[in-house]
Amino acid sequence: MLRIRGQIGDWPVDLTVEMDAEDWDQLASRLSPEVVVQAPMAAKASSGPHNDALWDTAQQLLREAGQMDGPRLLAELQALAGGMAAGKRLLVRLRHSEQVHVDAGEDAPVYIWRG
Structure with a gap:
């Protein structure tokens, strides 16, 4: 489920969209194509237990x-x-x-880089 809250001009908006796993996968693939392209290279870069190249990319x-x-x-x-x-x-x-601070947002936690 995806919840969108805010305002459009003076109009309050509170929209809930229900999505199944296939919808989420499709959305994730369209959010940042440059990150998806980097994923195969990052996954192969390290064979360690935590995959440091992938971790570095996540932090970036x-x-x-x-x-x-x-x-x-x-x-x-x-x-x-x-x-x-x-x-x-x-x-x-x-x-x-x-290096990361997590704030309690209104609907979800907010991850803040403070490195």
Whole structure:
């Protein structure tokens, strides 16, 4: 489920969109094609248990954005890592990183790069 809240001019907007796994995959593939193109190279760059090249790319993604809400960041990380489980592992690593601060947003956590 995707929830969009805000305003268009003076009109309040509160929109909920239900999406299945296929819809999320399709959306993630369209959000940042340059990240998806880099994913195969990053995955092959390291054979270590945490794949440091992939971790570096995940940190760079958040660093360049400055801050990102949790659902969007997770979608980006899933596209980057090539799967849901790997994307979630990267999100957990970011959550526990000293360079990342997690704020409680109104609807979802907000990940803020403070490196």
